[in-house]
Amino acid sequence: MPETYILDTNVFLFDPQALEHFPGSQLLIPLEVVEEIDHFKHDSTETGHNARQVAHLIDRMRGKGSLRDGVRLANGSTLRIVADESAVVTGGDGQAAAAILRLGKQFQEAGLAPVIITQNVNLRVKADALGLDARDYEQAPARDTNTLRGWQVMEMDVAQLEMLRSGQPLRQFQGVLQPNEYVYAKLKGQAKVACCARYYAENNELWPLADTTRVVCGIRSLNVEQTFTLDALLDESIKLVTLAGKAGTGKTLLAMAAGLQQIFADNRYQRLLVFRPTMPVSRDLGYLPGDLSEKMRPWMQPVFDALDFIRSQDKKCPARTLPNDVMSCPEISVEPLTYIRGRSIPNQYIIIDEAQNLTPLEVKTVITRVGAGSKIILTGDPEQIDNPYVNAYSNGLTRLVDKFLASPLSAHVTLMRGERSELAETAAMLL
Structure with missing residues (x-):
């Protein structure tokens, strides 16, 4: 029956x-x-x-x-x-x-x-x-982002590690890695002797990262995961980047800094387009007065905070990247995710912030809007979900990571260490 x-x-x-x-x-x-x-x-x-x-x-x-x-x-x-x-x-x-x-x-x-x-x-x-x-309604089991970190630590012998540190790849690499997966290679028994690398599945080669100290609009990586993140964000061949991790790990900040660098310094993209779902953390405030930009300001304030911090760091650099009016320049657009359906977005650097609040169908709608020459980044923390219809396993970000794991067009990094402040990191661990 x-x-x-x-x-x-x-x-x-x-x-x-x-x-x-x-x-x-x-x-x-x-x-x-x-x-x-x-x-x-x-x-x-x-x-x-x-x-x-x-x-x-x-x-x-x-x-x-x-x-x-x-x-x-x-x-x-x-x-x-x-x-x-x-x-x-x-x-x-x-x-x-x-x-x-x-x-x-x-x-x-x-x-x-x-x-x-x-x-x-x-x-x-x-x-x-x-x-x-x-x-519960579950289409198919999905592995979470704590399991699919997008990087791993490997111990290597002296010859392998010295080859990587000299800028040479490890060819015919013997290891189980996904396309564009990152490796923190360290010497056996000596954790401080190490090198960051990335796996290229099409040639079965492990290549060392060329520049791990690069400054992007005044922002530099503060840990290994952020180094991997900047490499993926700045690589034009990677069209989709997913960033997961707890609050304060630098997901949105790094994504925006890399986008601004490629727009104003590298002339790679025409605009930085930031989308954010309008999902409140606490009780909604009801209808807000003003035009669309004024209504969206409370939802998008974290984006403007990150942009303001990047501008302040860029000012400290000897050679500035950003214009003085970066907060209001037409190359940057912050919009609600509601109106993305039906659009085609070519030659733009797209960030979907707080993507853990999207359903798999919403993520599919977003990804299929990406036009030729565009790059899209989705950031989020699957442990902080405000959407009542999804959880840490069924949300769109987690499923996207799982489905695109074997694609050479994508890269994923789960950031583990918080860098916002000592207090924020302690709160994330204890509360």
């Missing part, structure tokens, strides 16, 4: 193609869930787009038969919209959750074992209290 699944609203808002991931099953959607999806259809966000896409998808299925009796899907599943005619549908808060639990109990009493699929943690707890099986 095929398994029976009851799907919650948040599953479809997270992935509008969710029906395809339950082949050969009986899928049940309470009418209250359809009603709740309808409430999101006017949103200008990715959630609104997903709601409209799901509504059109279900509407097209009406041509295959009665949704009340069940229609056959291409993957062998059967979809039913279940209406409890004894209940009054008002569309209030909790209506969909109550309907899901009620439907689960009805099927359980009929001798079936339905499984509730929801990203609502409290609904899973309630279902368990009622003796119902409830699971």
